[in-house]
Amino acid sequence: MTNDTEDIEIRLLLEAIFHRYHYDFRGYAQASIRRRLKQAKEFFSCPTYSNLQDRVLHDSAVFTRLVSFLTIQVSELFRDPQYFKAIRETVVPYLKTYPSLKVWIAGCSEGEEVYSLAILFREEGFGNRVIIYATDINPVAIERAEAGVYNLDRMKLFTENHRLSGGKSSLSDYYTAAYGAAVFDKSLREQIVFSDHSLVTDSVFAEVQFVSCRNVLIYFDRELQNRAVRLFHGSLSRHGFLGLGMKESLRFTEYASSFIEWNRDVRIYQKKST
Amino acid sequence: MGASIPKAVVIGTSAGGVTALSKILSRLPKDFRLPVMVVIHVPPDKPSIMSSLFREKCGAPVKEIEDKEEIVDGTVYFAAPDYHMLVEPSKRLSLSMDERVFHSRPSIDVLFESASHCFGDSLIGVILTGANEDGANGLNAVERVGGVAIVQTPQEAEHQEMPRAAIEKCKSARVMTLEEIANYLVEVSVRQ
Ligand SMILES: C[S@@+](CC[C@H](N)C(=O)[O-])C[C@H]1O[C@@H](n2cnc3c(N)ncnc32)[C@H](O)[C@@H]1O
Numbered sequence: 225m226t227n228d229t230e231d232i233e234i235r236l237l238l239e240a241i242f243h244r245y246h247y248d249f250r251g252y253a254q255a256s257i258r259r260r261l262k263q264a265k266e267f268f269s270c271p272t273y274s275n276l277q278d279r280v281l282h283d284s285a286v287f288t289r290l291v292s293f294l295t296i297q298v299s300e301l302f303r304d305p306q307y308f309k310a311i312r313e314t315v316v317p318y319l320k321t322y323p324s325l326k327v328w329i330a331g332c333s334e335g336e337e338v339y340s341l342a343i344l345f346r347e348e349g350f351g352n353r354v355i356i357y358a359t360d361i362n363p364v365a366i367e368r369a370e371a372g373v374y375n376l377d378r379m380k381l382f383t384e385n386h387r388l389s390g391g392k393s394s395l396s397d398y399y400t401a402a403y404g405a406a407v408f409d410k411s412l413r414e415q416i417v418f419s420d421h422s423l424v425t426d427s428v429f430a431e432v433q434f435v436s437c438r439n440v441l442i443y444f445d446r447e448l449q450n451r452a453v454r455l456f457h458g459s460l461s462r463h464g465f466l467g468l469g470m471k472e473s474l475r476f477t478e479y480a481s482s483f484i485e486w487n488r489d490v491r492i493y494q495k496k497s498t
Numbered sequence: 499m500g501a502s503i504p505k506a507v508v509i510g511t512s513a514g515g516v517t518a519l520s521k522i523l524s525r526l527p528k529d530f531r532l533p534v535m536v537v538i539h540v541p542p543d544k545p546s547i548m549s550s551l552f553r554e555k556c557g558a559p560v561k562e563i564e565d566k567e568e569i570v571d572g573t574v575y576f577a578a579p580d581y582h583m584l585v586e587p588s589k590r591l592s593l594s595m596d597e598r599v600f601h602s603r604p605s606i607d608v609l610f611e612s613a614s615h616c617f618g619d620s621l622i623g624v625i626l627t628g629a630n631e632d633g634a635n636g637l638n639a640v641e642r643v644g645g646v647a648i649v650q651t652p653q654e655a656e657h658q659e660m661p662r663a664a665i666e667k668c669k670s671a672r673v674m675t676l677e678e679i680a681n682y683l684v685e686v687s688v689r690q
Binding site: 231253254255256258259260296298439441442443445446449470471472473475476 | 564578584611612616
């Protein structure tokens with residue numbers, strides 16, 4: 225069933241993308257990739273995946289568009305408020321014992337999670353003792369994250385999420401509204417370093433005390449999940465924390481025994497000493 | 499009727515789905531032999547109550563899926579709220595946060611389309627009561643790969659839109675009451 229012509233074409237297309245552009249989607253979970261490529265094929269009016277491959281190889285603009293089909297930019301500020309609440313209540317007291325704090329948000333999409341944590345750390349009194357590395361594979365998403373501009377009609381949900389996360393101030397303190405858009409405060413960005421980084425092909429770049437990587441691992445097959453968690457493990461200092469999405473876990477990875485379940489409900493882990 | 503022996507079941511439903519599903523799942527015996535993947539639309543902020551709700555009613559084991567878990571025969575899997583559920587060619591289940599389909603995440607179409615790709619003509623797809631048209635394209639995919647397409651009799655359904663949309667898109671769909679669907683599934687399991 226899974227070796228029909230389309231499967232072959234899809235494998236070759238991903239191979240072509242890797243060799244031409246060094247973006248490696250070959251180890252992503254196939255069902256979702258297949259669905260996304262089908263949408264892309266229709267969008268570019270390509271009769272076949274082989275035809276799409278031809279266009280991608282010869283036109284880098286097509287590739288840029290295709291990356292946006294293959295990576296899913298769905299996010300919210302303070303998505304799953306209970307995750308952020310748990311960070312405030314159980315992780316922050318621990319993080320406060322470090323003289324300075326480095327945080328890595330991997331797969332940060334268009335910045336929703338980044339501003340959430342930047343605001344949280346400000347509310348919790350970290351001042352300028354925190355540096356946040358915000359990374360994603362999609363350069364367009366990174367650019368938007370850096371801009372920090374969101375549609376005003378999303379603010380109602382974001383404000384409610386922020387409140388439920390135990391927010392100590394008003395979300396509107398952190399953005400200005402203009403022309404239907406909410407623009408997040410520049411001062412928040414002073415502590416954020418945005419950059420292009422792939423969990424599949426790049427390596428550890430800094431030592432951090434907290435990694436937040438939410439709803440990215442679900443798009444990977446097990447082997448890639450292992451690779452990503454290896455990076456997190458290598459990047460975390462002793463007793464550092466790792467937060468995942470609400471339905472992700474380390475259970476099926478090689479690193480299950482290298483972390484303790486710090487908060488099972490919201491999938492926060494702590495790196496063991498050895 | 500599919501050419502091969504059915505190996506897996508997917509069920510999709512929305513409004514009215516809890517009652518309808520109870521009537522089917524409560525009939526599945528402890529030694530039911532096929533895996534069953536279920537999408538029922540629920541508000542995204544609701545905690546995952548479905549699997550615990552049906553655990554008591556169903557003889558077969560019921561659980562909410564975990565990302566990349568292997569599909570085990572005889573287990574009933576519920577999608578997690580606010581995530582799509584997909585079947586991987588490796589016969590594992592995966593989650594995704596892709597955009598909503600017909601305002602729904604999880605979406606029935608997403609599950610059915612990925613499952614048809616993996617199980618081909620050994621898949622049974624079932625659409626029950628519901629008030630939108632998610633599932634019609636998915637059931638059509640089941641039909642196209644030669645699987646068995648089943649739709650709850652609209653007159654019996656609490657909400658008819660979903661079954662009607664599915665029948666519209668699937669010419670070969672068998673239209674059956676909940677009782678008949680349950681009988682059929684039990685019988686298929688015995689034939690394994
Ligand atoms: C569904 S979004 C999650 C956004 C946010 N973390 C959240 O949970 O709301 C998934 C993100 O992972 C990114 N991504 C996909 N593959 C990646 C990779 N290999 N390395 C880094 N980021 C990746 C996508 O570009 C996308 O921004």
